[in-house]
Amino acid sequence: METNMTEGRPLTLMLRFMLPLLLGNVFQQLYNMVDTIIVGRYVGNKALAAVGSTGTIFFLVIGVCNGMAAGFTVLTSQKFGAGDSEGTKLSVTNGIFLSGILLAFITVLMLIVMHPLLHLMNTPADIYDDAYSYISTICKGVTAIVFYNLFSSFLRAVGNSRMPLIFLIISALLNIILDLVFILALHMGVAGAAWATNLSQAFSACLCATYIFTKVDVLKPSRRHWHFHKESIRKQLNIGIPMSLQFGITASGTMVMQTAINQFGSIAVTGFTAANKVSGLLTQGMMALGQTSASYAGQNYGKGDIDRIHQGTKDAMKIGSIYSIIAASVGIPLLPHLMRLFFDSNVDITPYLPWSKPYFYMCAAAYIPLCMIFIYRNTLQSCGYSFVAMTLGVMELFARLAAAFLSIRCHNYILAVSADADAWITTGFFAFFLYLHLRKKMTARRKAAISENQLD
Numbered sequence: 432m433e434t435n436m437t438e439g440r441p442l443t444l445m446l447r448f449m450l451p452l453l454l455g456n457v458f459q460q461l462y463n464m465v466d467t468i469i470v471g472r473y474v475g476n477k478a479l480a481a482v483g484s485t486g487t488i489f490f491l492v493i494g495v496c497n498g499m500a501a502g503f504t505v506l507t508s509q510k511f512g513a514g515d516s517e518g519t520k521l522s523v524t525n526g527i528f529l530s531g532i533l534l535a536f537i538t539v540l541m542l543i544v545m546h547p548l549l550h551l552m553n554t555p556a557d558i559y560d561d562a563y564s565y566i567s568t569i570c571k572g573v574t575a576i577v578f579y580n581l582f583s584s585f586l587r588a589v590g591n592s593r594m595p596l597i598f599l600i601i602s603a604l605l606n607i608i609l610d611l612v613f614i615l616a617l618h619m620g621v622a623g624a625a626w627a628t629n630l631s632q633a634f635s636a637c638l639c640a641t642y643i644f645t646k647v648d649v650l651k652p653s654r655r656h657w658h659f660h661k662e663s664i665r666k667q668l669n670i671g672i673p674m675s676l677q678f679g680i681t682a683s684g685t686m687v688m689q690t691a692i693n694q695f696g697s698i699a700v701t702g703f704t705a706a707n708k709v710s711g712l713l714t715q716g717m718m719a720l721g722q723t724s725a726s727y728a729g730q731n732y733g734k735g736d737i738d739r740i741h742q743g744t745k746d747a748m749k750i751g752s753i754y755s756i757i758a759a760s761v762g763i764p765l766l767p768h769l770m771r772l773f774f775d776s777n778v779d780i781t782p783y784l785p786w787s788k789p790y791f792y793m794c795a796a797a798y799i800p801l802c803m804i805f806i807y808r809n810t811l812q813s814c815g816y817s818f819v820a821m822t823l824g825v826m827e828l829f830a831r832l833a834a835a836f837l838s839i840r841c842h843n844y845i846l847a848v849s850a851d852a853d854a855w856i857t858t859g860f861f862a863f864f865l866y867l868h869l870r871k872k873m874t875a876r877r878k879a880a881i882s883e884n885q886l887d
Contacts, residue, residue, distance in 0.1 A: 436590055436730045442746040449723040451592040456715035458603040467708055469610045470624050471773040478621055480697045481561030483704025484554055487685040488566050492541055494678030500530050500581040502671025505813050508588035508726050512733030520652040525663045530581050534574050541570045553693040565621040572629025579632050582639035585650055587726050594642055602635035673817040677824035684831030691835040691847035702786030705770040710794045713758040720751050721805025729813035737873050744810055751802030759795035766791050790848035797852040800859025807862040823858050830854035
């Protein structure tokens with residue numbers, strides 16, 4: 432089921448590859464979203480706010496780990512595109528080694544700093560205990576989440592986006608069952624929702640690993656591949672560390688944004704949380720497009736076809752622009768109805784709408800720039816420009832910090848919730864111009880290599 436993305440019409444290939452990814456990302460988003468819905472309906476509005484208030488910390492922990500893991504698999508797509516079977520398998524084993532080391536460090540660190548972090552973020556006192564219970568439990572199970580994403584990224588690197596979707600659908604259904612058991616039957620509250628997520632992701636990680644090591648010969652390593660390979664590790668760290676830092680830097684900005692929102696109380700946090708979940712679901716298409724761009728660019732860069740990469744980015748932007756317009760057009764009128772999913776049927780959501788609408792409307796207006804970030808960042812990273820991730824992360828950070836700090840100073844909610852849109856617009860256009868600059872360098876480098884080969 433591997434897909435060679437170095438041949439065929441780019442637009443058709445990308446659409447075919449993207450659709451399973453989109454469905455997979457939606458189900459991935461449903462993990463946390465189902466937790467939020469069931470918690471909001473059966474535990475209470477404050478429990479909903481507690482889970483929502485930890486969203487940026489969740490993004491920090493998962494983002495740093497998954498950014499590193501995704502960086503490790505860029506080498507896999509390059510080796511696969513170049514037809515290097517040994518290099519492909521070495522990238523798998525060394526990616527597993529490096530992910531295990533990273534996870535041990537991150538898990539211990541986050542459990543140590545969690546209490547100070549929640550206090551620093553001005554987490555409201557009436558939701559503090561539930562917030563700590565939920566996010567600390569998630570941190571204990573982060574290994575399962577990261578290894579699912581690592582193994583699924585290996586499959587995507589060789590053009591297989593269908594099997595990760597199948598495994599994720601199975602585990603998403605399991606997550607719903609476990610949520611209901613832990614929360615309704617066992618009365619475990621928000622901690623039950625977190626354990627449901629952890630166990631479901633562990634199941635999907637096991638399914639994915641079993642499939643790779645029994646069915647996918649191009650990825651399946653032999654005994655001789657299970658050792659530290661200096662060159663593979665160097666290349667994987669060169670890509671993985673900047674990607675991990677990018678997520679960490681971006682998450683730091685969203686945490687400051689959450690801090691600014693927390694100052695307006697638990698009702699504001701609840702309204703913002705519901706709108707954020709709805710927007711997060713709609714933006715999964717942008718993420719899927721970025722993942723598609725990474726696999727596409729990585730394989731073609733491994734083959735050395737720079738012109739084909741350029742055509743791919745153009746087609747990706749066509750897809751992304753159309754998707755963004757549809758997502759905004761659907762999301763804006765349906766926002767109040769979608770928000771009702773997070774509340775008990777007897778709850779009047781009217782008090783929450785003034786806190787939800789400003790955030791969602793501003794995000795919807797910035798969906799196309801968000802597409803630009805995902806497409807150009809993933810393309811450039813897969814072409815070896817590892818510094819791009821960190822550079823764009825810094826751009827997002829500064830944009831969010833400016834809005835959040837100004838909001839805290841002026842005690843203005845609109846400024847606080849504008850932080851995401853500000854970051855996407857600023858960084859999206861910067862990513863576009865950076866790509867134009869580096870595209871010329873890639874083309875010139877390719878022409879020089881061709882000339883040298885002809886002389887030889």
